[in-house]
Amino acid sequence: MMKETAVEKNMKRYESYKDSGVEWLGEIPEHWEVRPGFTILTESKKKNTGFIEDTVLSLSYGNVIVKPKEKLTGLVPESFETYQLVEPGDIIIRPTDLQNDKTSLRTGLAKNEGIITSAYINLRVNKKNDNSFYHYYLYTIDINKVIYGLGSGLRQNISFEDFKRFPFPLPPITEQTKIAQFLDDKTTKIDEAIAIKQQQIQLLKERKQILIHKAVTQGLNPNVTLKDSGMEWIGEIPVGWEVKRLKHCLNINNGSDYKHIQTDEGYPVIGSGGQFAYASDYMYDGEVVLLGRKGTIDKPLYFKGKFWAVDTMFYANAKNGNIVKFLYYLATTLPFSFYSTATALPSMTQGDLNNHPISRPPIDEQNKIVEYIENGTQKIETAISLKQQEIEKLKEYKSSLINGVVTGKVKVC
Numbered sequence: 001m002m003k004e005t006a007v008e009k010n011m012k013r014y015e016s017y018k019d020s021g022v023e024w025l026g027e028i029p030e031h032w033e034v035r036p037g038f039t040i041l042t043e044s045k046k047k048n049t050g051f052i053e054d055t056v057l058s059l060s061y062g063n064v065i066v067k068p069k070e071k072l073t074g075l076v077p078e079s080f081e082t083y084q085l086v087e088p089g090d091i092i093i094r095p096t097d098l099q100n101d102k103t104s105l106r107t108g109l110a111k112n113e114g115i116i117t118s119a120y121i122n123l124r125v126n127k128k129n130d131n132s133f134y135h136y137y138l139y140t141i142d143i144n145k146v147i148y149g150l151g152s153g154l155r156q157n158i159s160f161e162d163f164k165r166f167p168f169p170l171p172p173i174t175e176q177t178k179i180a181q182f183l184d185d186k187t188t189k190i191d192e193a194i195a196i197k198q199q200q201i202q203l204l205k206e207r208k209q210i211l212i213h214k215a216v217t218q219g220l221n222p223n224v225t226l227k228d229s230g231m232e233w234i235g236e237i238p239v240g241w242e243v244k245r246l247k248h249c250l251n252i253n254n255g256s257d258y259k260h261i262q263t264d265e266g267y268p269v270i271g272s273g274g275q276f277a278y279a280s281d282y283m284y285d286g287e288v289v290l291l292g293r294k295g296t297i298d299k300p301l302y303f304k305g306k307f308w309a310v311d312t313m314f315y316a317n318a319k320n321g322n323i324v325k326f327l328y329y330l331a332t333t334l335p336f337s338f339y340s341t342a343t344a345l346p347s348m349t350q351g352d353l354n355n356h357p358i359s360r361p362p363i364d365e366q367n368k369i370v371e372y373i374e375n376g377t378q379k380i381e382t383a384i385s386l387k388q389q390e391i392e393k394l395k396e397y398k399s400s401l402i403n404g405v406v407t408g409k410v411k412v413c
Contacts, residue, residue: 011404011410011411011412012410012411012412013409013410013411014029014030014408014411015030016029016030017029017030017408018030020034020167020169021034021167022034022167024144024146025167025169025407026407026409027408027409028169028407028408029171029408029411031171031172032169032170032171032408033169033170034167034168034169034170035167035168035170036164036165036166036167036168037163037164037165037166037167037168038163038164038165039168040125040126040129040134040168040170041091041123041124041125041126041129041134041163042123042124042126043121043122043123043124043160044084044085044086044087044090044122044123044124045084045118045122046084046085047081047082047083047084047085047118048080048081048082048083048084048085048115049081050081051080051081052085053085053113053114053115054080054115055112055113055114055115056080056083056114056115056116057086057092057110057112057114057115057116058116058117059092059094059106059108059116059120060108061104061105062105062107062108062139063108064086064092064108064109064110064111064112064116066112066114080115082118083115083116083117083118084115084116084117084118084120084122085113085114085115086110086112086113086114086115086116086122087110087113087124088110088111088112088113089109089110089124089125089131089132090109090110090122090123090124090131091107091108091109091110091122091123091124091125091131091134091135091138092107092108092109092110092116092120092121092122092123093106093107093120093121093122093123093138093158094106094107094119094120094121095119095120095121095157095158095159096119096157097157098147098148098157098158105139105142105143106142106147107135107138107139107142108135109131109132109135121158121159121160121163123138123160123163128173129170129173129176130173130176130177130180132177132180132181132183132184133171133176133177133179133180133406134168134176135180136179136180136183136402136405136406137168137169137406137407139402140399140402140403140406140407143399143402143403144403150162150163150166169406169407169408171408175413178412178413179405179406179412179413182405182412182413183401183402183405183406186398186401187398187401187402190394190397190398190401191398193394194391194394194395197387197390197391197394198391200387201384201387201388204380204383204384204387205384207380208377208380208381209332209333211373211376211377211380212329212332212333212373212377213332213333215329215369215372215373215376216326216329216330216333216369216373217234217237217330217333217359218237218238219238219241219361219365219369220365220368220369220372221238224238224239225238225239226238226239227239229243229359230243231243231357233335234357234358234359237359238361240361240362240365241359241360241361241362242359242360243357243358243359243360244357244358244360245354245355245356245357245358246316246353246354246355246356246357246358247354247355248319248320249318249319249320249322249327249358249360250289250316250317250318250319250322250327251316251317251318251319252291252314252315252316252350252353252354253284253314253315253316254293254311254313254314254350255283255293255308255309255310255311255312255313255314255315256283256308256309256310256311257310257311258277258279258308258310261279261280261281261308262277262278262279262280263278263279263280264278265278266278266279266280266281267279267280267281267282267306267307267308268303268305268306268307268308269307269308269309269310270290270301270303270307270308270309270310270313271310271312271313272292272295272296272299272301272312272313273296274301275307279308281308282306282307282308283307283308283309283315284306284307284309284315284317285305285306286304286305286317287302287303287304287317287318287324287325288302288303288304288307288315288316288317288324289301289302289315289316289324289327289328289331290302290303290309290313290314290315290316291313291314291315291316291331291348291353292312292313292314292348293311293312293313293314293347293348293350294312294346294347294348295312295346295347297346297347297348299332300328300331300332301328302324302325302328303315314350314353321363322360322363322366323363323366323367323370325370325374326361326366326367326369326370327358329369329370329373330358334356334358
């Protein structure tokens, strides 16, 4: 039986319970039953033959959403005939790669008619039961990782066969509906609170970027005399600053493939999103700015220490006395896309990057600007961190609430 949660301690319980006979489910209300999945739901596999529907759906972060037409690249209309038809109320499950992905939400409740790739499982609850209730139930076995017990051995995929004998709690239909309505109301409010905090984080990040941009492009003295930089997109710069090409400030090098030396621990392997793997050797030891060479070219990274940069990245250390941290902050404001190729996968050559113009203050002023930025952004970073912690607590509460209600640990009706 699962440990009692804060949700269970603070809400009413049913008058009497019984053993469900399922270890992870524990006790359930006396009047509930436990039934195998095939008595509650079926798999819908009806294909879109004849191009009945053209609204393409996808499963994203636990929601079944309409996929924008501009994102349907690589697919021709004929391929949509192999997709399966989806009705509102269907429960969509992503069944692949179980062991390698233990963070994504795998289930979602469809709200629209449409089609979805046959790679997904489409479960349809029978008319004697409430589809929203069982959507929440499947959600809770997902987030509690019970779903990884489906199948056997080291299987990476699941199918409808795994749900046929899987135990499902069976409250009376009226109770199912009331539970689903309660959770709809509560989770909507929680999601709205999360969205507000995410908006607050975005505003804090924008405030941080404004502070950085102003400091690295105009300096710290609001009364400084300005002069024309000679570059239209740079505009005016403080007197005493220079316009230089990046090659005069940075030694820029290409990253390289790491897979031949990939290990479970060792030196960080860094891509456009930061560290994501380890290598048995390192490419460079020191303080650098990392820039995307392909794909993500407009999100510079800062790193200090021993690392390996992947082949879609540039890494650059400072030269001629310039300060790496200043050049990193400056890089976050530069329009690198101006020099990128106009393709689906943007890219930049080392020559273009070397010749990218920047406005550069004297070295002593670079140090002062870095100190000002780090002091000024510390409070903003702390505020962002607190908001992120609040979001995680809300998500944990939401998961705990759903789990407690759909398994009968607390009473809401």
